[in-house]
Amino acid sequence: MIQVRVKPGVEERISGFFPWVYKPEIIGYSKPPQKGDLVVVRDFGGKFLGYGYINPSASISIRILSFDKEEPINQELIRKRLEQALEYRKRLKINSNAYRLVHSEGDLLPGLVVDIYGEYVVVEFTTYGMNRLRDWVIPALIDLLKPRGIYEKTDEYVASAEGFREKGGVIYGEVPEEVIIWEYDLEFIVNIPQGQKTGFFLDQRWARRLIRSFVRPGDECLDVFCHTGGFALSMKKAGAGRVIAIDISELALETAKKNAGLNQIEGIEWINANAFDLLRQFHKEGRKFDLVVIDPPSFAKNRASVPNALRGYKELLVRGLHLTKPGGYLAIYSCSFHITREHLLEVLASAGKDTRRQVRIVAESFQDLDHPWVLQMPNTLYLKGIYAEVL
Ligand SMILES: C[S@@+](CC[C@H](N)C(=O)[O-])C[C@H]1O[C@@H](n2cnc3c(N)ncnc32)[C@H](O)[C@@H]1O
Known part of the structure; x- marks a missing residue:
């Protein structure tokens, strides 16, 4: 396996289990690596730091899969990681047959996302290196899960940035255009090929449950x-x-609308509009x-788009506060890696000041438990939700 040396000092971070090595941190190779090659990362003095895969032209050059000298990367390790991921999800007793089985670095499988929708599996490769390991990943998934079908939904833009061509579409068995899944006492249709993300916002399961705490009959x-x-x-x-969506x-x-029918739920007005325009209009009309x-x-x-994003949140929060009745509740979420909960709280405080609406925070939520995050990479806790009572 190719040996990679890193600059003095970098070992501090890697021996603390930070799983990335950046391009400028590399000082030498035992032989020139090809994209996706498996490598051993060593410190300046030659001490073992971890096993990973490399993309020498990418700014995040190496992603580490194992910090254990006795655990080199091979087919058995990939299978073991998938088994561990499955074991963890079983432990959670998720109230749904749709869940995230593999959450990239969060499951020590950087570059791989696997979502389960009942008997169907959706996979996404986000790095060249993990895509090169696909012939270890896919057979292990088939063996462990016995799915009816696997759909690959690798993002075209991400694949071309990493320098590989995504396969896309059904790669095993068959996958219908629409799959019905359940979450708590609701059923949802998931359109895997055309829907956003892998078809459903699995990460908001906890928040969708929590929101029920704030609803009184007839609200x-x-x-x-x-x-x-x-x-x-x-x-x-x-x-x-009455609910407007x-x-x-x-x-x-x-x-x-089909989901409402499937669950025999009436009384939701579905509006196809740009939310920014419609909230402005509702505000003008004095809706509450x-x-x-x-x-x-x-x-x-x-990172560069953070100031603009904060302006977007401010506008939404100002409108949202105007539209909330005194004593009512407002929940806001951000799924941006670069927006922190502190950002959201600051913007909420500023929107409260501008609208003269005092708020108190009654709850917070994050991505659900099947989306574990990496201690050494705080922004992998990417989904934040703040629940405010508006006085
Ligand atoms: C994070 S998802 C919402 C997930 C949803 N709450 C759930 O639990 O499934 C964001 C949604 O915003 C919609 N969207 C994006 N820009 C929009 C805009 N300007 N106005 C209205 N909707 C927009 C997208 O189509 C997408 O469905």
């Missing part, structure tokens, strides 16, 4: 950025009266709700 609720209706339907299950995606709303949920897409794809 008027607003679900902004509703996608296929996760929050709107949960609020209805908790006894909400907004999304810009026609496909998401079509599916949301008992509970407002705002779950926007990621506004900050990189």
Whole structure:
């Protein structure tokens, strides 16, 4: 295996289990590596630090899969990691047949995402190195899960940035366009090929459950950025009266309506609109709700876009506060890696000041437990939710 030396000082971070080596931190190779080669990372003096795979041209050059000298990367290790991932999900007793089985670095399998939708599996490769290990990954998944089908949903942009061509589509068995999954007492249609992400926002399962705590019978609720209706339907299950749900995606709303039918739920008004425009209009009209949920897409794809993203959250929170009745509740989420909970709290405080609405924080939520995060990489806790009572 190719040996890689890193600059003095870098070993501090890696021996503390930080799983990445950046390109400028590498000082030499035992032989020039090819993209995706397996490597041994060593400190300046030659001491073992970890086993990983390399993409010499990428700024994150090495991703480490094992910090244990006795645990080199081979087919058995990949299978063991998948078994460990499955064991952990079984322990969680998730109230759904849809869950994230592999969450990349969070499961010591950097570059791999595996989502389960009942009898179907969706895989996503996000690095060249993990894509090169696909012939170890896919057979192990088939053997462990015995799925009816596997769909690959690797993002075209991510694949081309890493320098590989994604396969895409059904790669094993058969996968219908729509799969019905259940979460607590609700059923949802998931459109794997055309839906957003791998088809469903699995990471918000905890939040969709928690929101029910804030609904009183008959409450008027607003679900902004509703996608296929996760929050709107949960609020209805908790006894909400009239619910308005907004999304810009026609496909998401079509599916949301079907989901309402599937669960025999009536009384949700689905509106296809740009949320920013519609919230402005609702504010002008003086509309008020008992509970407002705002779950926007990621506004900050990189660090440079944080200031713009914060302006977006500020606008949503100002509108959201205006639209919340006194004594009502407002929940806001951010799924951006670069937006911290402190950012969200600061923006909420500033929106409260501008609108003269005092709030108190009653709860917080994060990505659900099947999305473990890496202690050494705090922004892998990417999904944050703040629940405020608006006085
Ligand atoms: C994070 S997802 C919401 C997930 C949803 N709450 C759930 O639990 O399934 C964000 C949603 O915002 C929608 N969206 C993006 N930009 C929008 C806009 N300007 N106005 C309205 N909806 C938008 C997307 O179509 C997507 O469905």
